[in-house]
Amino acid sequence: xxxxxxxxxxxxxxxxxxxxxxxxxxxGGQFDDLQTPPMRMLGDDVPVGDRNxxxxxxxxx
Amino acid sequence: xxxxxxxxxxxxxxxxxxxxxxCGLPVxxxxxxxxxxxxxxxxxxxxxxxxxxxxGLDSYYGMRSATNVPPQQAPEPGGDFAALxxxxxxxxxxxxxxxxxxxTELLLDGMHCAACVWLVENISRILPGVQARVxxxxxxVRIRWQGDTPLSTIAATLARLGYPPQPVHARQTRGGSxxxxxxxxxxxxxxxxxxxxxxxxFALYSGLFDVMAPEFVALFRYSSMFFGLVALLGPGQIxxxxxxxALRTRTPHLDVPVAVGLLxxxxxxxxxxFLGRGEIYFDSLTMLVxxxxxxxxVQRHQQRWVANTMDLLLALTPATAQRLPASGANPETVPxxxxxxxxxxxxxxxxxxxxxxxxxxxxSEVDLSLMTGETRPVPVEAGxxxxxxxxxxxxxxxxxxxxxxxxxxxGQLLALxxxxxxxxxxxxxxxxxxxxxxxxxxxxLAAATVALWFTSGVALALDHAVALVIVACPCALGLATPxxxxxxxxxxxxxxxxxxxxxxxERLTRPGLxxxxxxxxxxxGAPELVAWQGPDEIRPAVVALERxxxxxxxxxxxxxxxxxxxxxxxxxxxxxxxxxxxxxxxxRDFLIGQASYIASxxxxxxxxxxxxxxxxxxxxxxxxxxxxxxxxxxxxxEATDVLARLRANGWRIxxxxxxxxxxxxSLAESLGVPPDRTWSGQTPEDKLALVQRHMAGGPVVMVGxxxxxxxxxxxxxxxxxxxxxxxxxxxxxxxxxxxxxxRPLLRLLDGAGRTTRVIRAGLAASLSxxxxxxxxxxxxxxHPLLAAILMPLSSLSVVALAATAPRFAAEDAGEPKRGGxxxxxxxxxxxxxx
Numbered sequence: 001x002x003x004x005x006x007x008x009x010x011x012x013x014x015x016x017x018x019x020x021x022x023x024x025x026x027x028g029g030q031f032d033d034l035q036t037p038p039m040r041m042l043g044d045d046v047p048v049g050d051r052n053x054x055x056x057x058x059x060x061x
Numbered sequence: 062x063x064x065x066x067x068x069x070x071x072x073x074x075x076x077x078x079x080x081x082x083x084c085g086l087p088v089x090x091x092x093x094x095x096x097x098x099x100x101x102x103x104x105x106x107x108x109x110x111x112x113x114x115x116x117g118l119d120s121y122y123g124m125r126s127a128t129n130v131p132p133q134q135a136p137e138p139g140g141d142f143a144a145l146x147x148x149x150x151x152x153x154x155x156x157x158x159x160x161x162x163x164x165t166e167l168l169l170d171g172m173h174c175a176a177c178v179w180l181v182e183n184i185s186r187i188l189p190g191v192q193a194r195v196x197x198x199x200x201x202v203r204i205r206w207q208g209d210t211p212l213s214t215i216a217a218t219l220a221r222l223g224y225p226p227q228p229v230h231a232r233q234t235r236g237g238s239x240x241x242x243x244x245x246x247x248x249x250x251x252x253x254x255x256x257x258x259x260x261x262x263f264a265l266y267s268g269l270f271d272v273m274a275p276e277f278v279a280l281f282r283y284s285s286m287f288f289g290l291v292a293l294l295g296p297g298q299i300x301x302x303x304x305x306x307a308l309r310t311r312t313p314h315l316d317v318p319v320a321v322g323l324l325x326x327x328x329x330x331x332x333x334x335f336l337g338r339g340e341i342y343f344d345s346l347t348m349l350v351x352x353x354x355x356x357x358x359v360q361r362h363q364q365r366w367v368a369n370t371m372d373l374l375l376a377l378t379p380a381t382a383q384r385l386p387a388s389g390a391n392p393e394t395v396p397x398x399x400x401x402x403x404x405x406x407x408x409x410x411x412x413x414x415x416x417x418x419x420x421x422x423x424x425s426e427v428d429l430s431l432m433t434g435e436t437r438p439v440p441v442e443a444g445x446x447x448x449x450x451x452x453x454x455x456x457x458x459x460x461x462x463x464x465x466x467x468x469x470x471x472g473q474l475l476a477l478x479x480x481x482x483x484x485x486x487x488x489x490x491x492x493x494x495x496x497x498x499x500x501x502x503x504x505x506l507a508a509a510t511v512a513l514w515f516t517s518g519v520a521l522a523l524d525h526a527v528a529l530v531i532v533a534c535p536c537a538l539g540l541a542t543p544x545x546x547x548x549x550x551x552x553x554x555x556x557x558x559x560x561x562x563x564x565x566x567e568r569l570t571r572p573g574l575x576x577x578x579x580x581x582x583x584x585x586g587a588p589e590l591v592a593w594q595g596p597d598e599i600r601p602a603v604v605a606l607e608r609x610x611x612x613x614x615x616x617x618x619x620x621x622x623x624x625x626x627x628x629x630x631x632x633x634x635x636x637x638x639x640x641x642x643x644x645x646x647x648x649r650d651f652l653i654g655q656a657s658y659i660a661s662x663x664x665x666x667x668x669x670x671x672x673x674x675x676x677x678x679x680x681x682x683x684x685x686x687x688x689x690x691x692x693x694x695x696x697x698x699e700a701t702d703v704l705a706r707l708r709a710n711g712w713r714i715x716x717x718x719x720x721x722x723x724x725x726x727s728l729a730e731s732l733g734v735p736p737d738r739t740w741s742g743q744t745p746e747d748k749l750a751l752v753q754r755h756m757a758g759g760p761v762v763m764v765g766x767x768x769x770x771x772x773x774x775x776x777x778x779x780x781x782x783x784x785x786x787x788x789x790x791x792x793x794x795x796x797x798x799x800x801x802x803x804r805p806l807l808r809l810l811d812g813a814g815r816t817t818r819v820i821r822a823g824l825a826a827s828l829s830x831x832x833x834x835x836x837x838x839x840x841x842x843x844h845p846l847l848a849a850i851l852m853p854l855s856s857l858s859v860v861a862l863a864a865t866a867p868r869f870a871a872e873d874a875g876e877p878k879r880g881g882x883x884x885x886x887x888x889x890x891x892x893x894x895x
Contacts, residue, residue, distance in 0.1 A: 001277065004277060004280065005280075008284065011257070011260075012284075015253050015257055016253075018253070019249055019250065019253045022249045023246050023249060026245040026246055026249065027242055031241075032196075033196045033199075034198070035197040035198040036178055036196060036198070039174070039175035039178045039197060040175075040178060040179070040195075042124060042175045042179070
């Protein structure tokens with residue numbers, strides 16, 4: 001059962017990594033606007049005219 | 062041919078009812094086209110359609126019909142955005158990056174579906190190099206662009222597409238996203254602690270029934286302690302701080318018992334971990350913090366959303382003015398902030414006066430209804446005083462400014478509203494009132510427990526007392542109210558009732574005095590044709606003439622007599638500043654206007670007026686009097702019914718209006734409001750005093766729409782602003798009814814009553830859970846495993862209860878229902894097209 005001494009810290013490290021990723025996502029604004037992206041998704045696949053000059057995705061940073 | 066064209070062609074085989082290709086509203090008779098051809102209800106829609114086609118953005122229509130949007134007319138094109146290029150605006154709102162990219166945010170009106178988002182974000186096809194990113198929830202578009210395109214051009218382009226932009230208010234950015242991010246991070250930390258704490262607890266609980274080596278037990282207990290303390294000192298700080306604040310101000314708050322429970326659990330758990338004996342409680346502690354934070358988040362989110370929707374409505378005021386330079390050159394557009402006393406400004410017909418002043422040149426009629434409640438247009442001429450916020454109706458005016466900004470009458474009223482809103486006594490919610498009793502009871506019971514078990518040993522007695530304090534921690538109580546309120550606010554908003562805070566619902570449950578403003582609240586706020594004495598065959602000619610005029614009476618006339626027949630041709634149309642008009646139809650000379658205008662224009666004997674308490678307009682053809690029409694601001698059709706239902710529910714009804722006595726009392730009589738509760742000629746200060754006087758005798762609900770109601774709205778127990786109201790009344794009110802009419806009021810009161818019942822049921826459920834747990838703890842029977850099972854169960858039951866919050870739905874079938882993705886903020890009624 002001494003494997004616990006390796007597995008438990010490992011589990012905590014994984015949890016920490018998940019938390020870190022979540023915090024990065026929050027700080028990056030992923031949760032700021034939960035309404036527009038589902039709408040934007042509808043639009044991106046629709047072919048528009050012939051002047052595909054720039055992709056609206058490039059606006060995001 | 063676009064999808065919508067096809068759909069329209071299918072739907073309208075005959076020319077009987079053609080729908081606008083752009084907005085889907087019915088097309089007026091004169092503008093109808095052949096089958097399958099695009100037709101438009103107005104030039105606004107036609108312009109927008111042309112712009113969209115020209116830039117290959119037709120798929121907008123396909124997307125839109127796919128998302129099934131309620132029809133909405135394009136706003137009038139135009140609007141002057143020159144003020145956006147003004148240095149004062151650029152410095153405050155436009156950021157310039159090192160590579161010359163500029164960025165700013167604009168508030169966008171009229172976005173209501175995925176197609177709108179798509180169209181706006183594809184603005185780069187019209188203006189290359191300009192990138193737009195929509196934040197639909199906040200109705201904001203973020204614009205980034207390079208090169209020297211002026212911001213006004215971008216704004217004008219957005220307006221041409223049908224989305225007139227507004228400068229973002231200072232209020233808009235408040236509570237910025239930094240705050241949100243911090244809260245979300247706390248929530249994430251709490252989630253990690255709760256999840257891992259539970260895993261460890263599982264291991265420990267299963268170890269209870271099996272044998273576990275003591276070294277692992279210690280490991281799990283120390284790990285639990287780690288997560289428990291992180292949860293308490295990180296995210297849990299919110300509750301500790303809030304409890305400390307409540308103790309300092311000596312106001313009861315639910316966070317006090319929560320903090321007591323958390324601290325007791327942490328202290329007992331830490332001591333027991335180090336001693337290696339007894340229970341550690343960290344699993345319950347982490348879960349508690351996590352669940353309570355979720356409740357907070359949901360409530361916060363909902364209130365933010367309501368606030369944003371309100372802000373959008375607030376922004377619908379002009380922030381620019383037309384200043385006339387002293388040199389006499391053409392007027393320049395400047396931000397209102399830049400106006401000074403003694404400046405000369407041009408107020409166009411239909412425009413709003415930006416500051417207090419006196420008329421320097423011109424004569425016109427102005428609409429004071431928002432400022433004073435007066436329905437009838439008031440004539441002004443050179444030398445007359447004019448107030449900020451007043452709408453100019455008929456002819457352009459040059460106004461010499463005497464006071465600006467906060468010194469104007471409007472500014473003073475706003476300051477009063479601000480002060481009253483801040484002073485508004487803190488309403489203590491039911492849950493918080495209970496919390497005060499709760500803390501005392503729990504502490505007394507804990508002392509009793511110690512006394513009860515004292516004979517069995519101090520350590521055991523303390524253990525049981527601590528267990529009691531922990532299981533009595535009102536987790537369900539803390540979740541019940543915020544969740545129910547959040548659900549109710551969300552549902553109310555979807556039904557067009559915007560409520561600023563949850564406590565408003567509780568304040569509305571006890572019936573008291575409900576005071577109505579007259580103009581725009583009980584009545585339509587616009588004149589209506591109520592009587593006509595004269596031949597019917599001149600109707601087409603009158604409608605054709607009135608269609609050319611810009612005056613509320615003209616609009617009312619057209620609305621009353623509009624028909625499918627094409628209008629006859631009007632020649633030599635002229636409109637006097639006072640709203641009288643003349644013109645030639647079919648070779649015959651028409652004069653239409655009030656008695657004073659007719660008398661000044663020609664010699665004709667006028668008959669006795671049709672009625673005393675309305676506005677009389679005469680029609681004269683070729684010097685012969687043909688007829689007269691009476692216009693009156695009539696009561697809304699549902700008013701009688703709504704007032705009857707309010708009375709049936711125990712409300713007393715009163716009318717407080719700024720209008721003249723005769724007008725108010727005749728309305729009060731027709732609605733059955735007793736004369737002793739009818740107040741006329743009220744100034745804003747009178748209304749405020751009236752509300753304050755009656756507040757001594759119970760709750761007072763004020764329903765109004767105007768600037769003149771604002772102070773009373775903010776002072777009342779609950780202030781309700783109705784649709785179409787002024788900015789000041791929106792700021793002051795606790796509730797805003799988005800849909801026209803008085804029926805939403807019934808929905809609000811009904812929904813408030815039912816929400817409060819759900820809140821009470823939730824409180825009762827969570828309190829009985831606590832009672833059971835406390836009894837078990839006092840008997841020394843409580844086991845941490847039992848607590849760990851009971852707690853989520855009680856929370857779940859409360860969450861399920863919260864979901865039963867009422868829908869604020871329409872109670873009768875005649876009510877128009879709205880579809881769409883979110884409550885569209887519409888500025889217009891959308892009649893359905895067959």
